[in-house]
Amino acid sequence: MRLIAAFAATAAVALLAPGAAAASSSPVHVATEHGRFTAYAPGAHAVTYRPDLVPAGARAHVFSLSASHAGTTTMLVVTGLRPGRAYGAHAHAQPCDATGDAAGPHFQHAPDPVKPSVDPAYANPRNEIWLDFSTDRLGSGFARSAVDWTFADRRAKSVVIHETHTHTDAGHAGTAGARLACLDVDF
Template sequence: MRLLPAFALAAACTAFAPGIAAASSPVDVATAHGTFTAYAPGAHAVTYRPDLVPDGARARVFSVSAPHAGTTTTLVVTGLRPGRAYGAHAHTQPCGATGDAAGPHFQHAPDPVKPSVDPAYANPRNEIWLDFTTDRLGTGVGRSTVDWTFGARRPRSVVVHETHTHTDPGHAGTAGARLACLDVGF
């Protein structure tokens, strides 16, 4: 994570979040990329279900935050199963030996009830949802834009889930099993 003047990144950032190039405002940029492998200590891109996120599949995350513009996050994946719907979200903890190690979804306004399945908290305006469907080559792109920026609390990973994210009460924010995880230094 680096804090840079907006004019230094204006050209690159406007492609991801039009309107953020206010010359006097700082822009917070995070990037991460990795090739999914089985868990090993120090791994930053882990697959928990190689049948759905094969060893060698890749992910890249780019996130831009700026005051008065919010946060735009893009996830690009390659090498996954073709023609399949996946969910993906920013999570509170880094990747670990199991998908549960990444903790719950990062929420701008945290739900006091855990696990959070209340649509008032578990929604794409309060969380970073990056759901995607892969094309015939196994490539997918997910994008989230929220009207807030990060403070002291920040997500630490992006987790790929088994299904697109549900929105109905009692199931809001759920997306099935955790298939893979990429550490991201938001």
Template sequence: MRFLPALAAAAAVAVLAPGTAAASPSPARFTTAYGTFTAAAPGATAVTYRPDLVPAGARAHVFGLSAEHTGTTTLLFVTGLRPDRAYGAHAHTQPCGATGDAAGPHFQHVPDPVKPSVDPAYANPRNEIWLDFTTDAIGTGFARSTVDWTFGGRRPKSVVVHETHAHTDPGHAGTAGARLACLTVDF
């Protein structure tokens, strides 16, 4: 995992073209969060709710870069998960807690007035931060989300790992099965 900060810095440079940072009316915001998944406990920032699918000791690292002229790019790296398995992951409105539900719903740039949000007009990878990934033979996975907006006064507070990749069909859009694990992120 030592290579991840360097990789994140390289991704930040790739997102910010030379000379564009000074032209931005507001500064770029860089976010990073790291955790080793454990059982839920007071103060835990990386929690597994299903250790059979996200074992205690598995790790997650989130990097985010948000700037007016480029939008928001979020990277997720995971290690120690079940090998060769599809997972969903999304930014959520609340920090991690004792249960997966504590993280609240998916963060949406334009909130759906209907809850739960399953309308593809709102529950989609352009209005939410979707980080679906499939692990390799040793349980490592990577995902990237790029959206054309930045955060205003509202910000997501966690990334939740879900049971499946996100669905896109009406009535199920954005759903991805059970909440398996959560990493608190100060976006």
């Protein structure tokens, strides 16, 4: 939590520095969300689908800052996950629901016309928000994504934690195994 607060303060200072506001043609958009993962229930906004890998009670915090002159920077901090393990995470197009599939595909700035998207020209960390991380011995992890675009009419609606780090090879680009947990985020 302190890490996100420190990032927020630093990012805000950079974005609001003299001259930054003049360079911006649109307002700064901040999205922040935190949640404690639980089994799915109607209205839940932090859901674990695999409590063996994302235990009930584990937490996630997302902070995202967008401005036309700076792009979008997103941070993910997790606690209470399995120690010493690699996870993937991405911004997804739909909110969380009863199954991980309900969150839809990864949000892509330039949408791939072919679904599912596994073409590295579209499924990459410049066109999507990738937040892969590894947990430390206490089960905490941190990830940061910076892209040069901002959200317009279409916005991501959740962050999904996946089973593995994200693949980048053709035919598998953007895949990261099973969907383990989901946090609704109002990007």
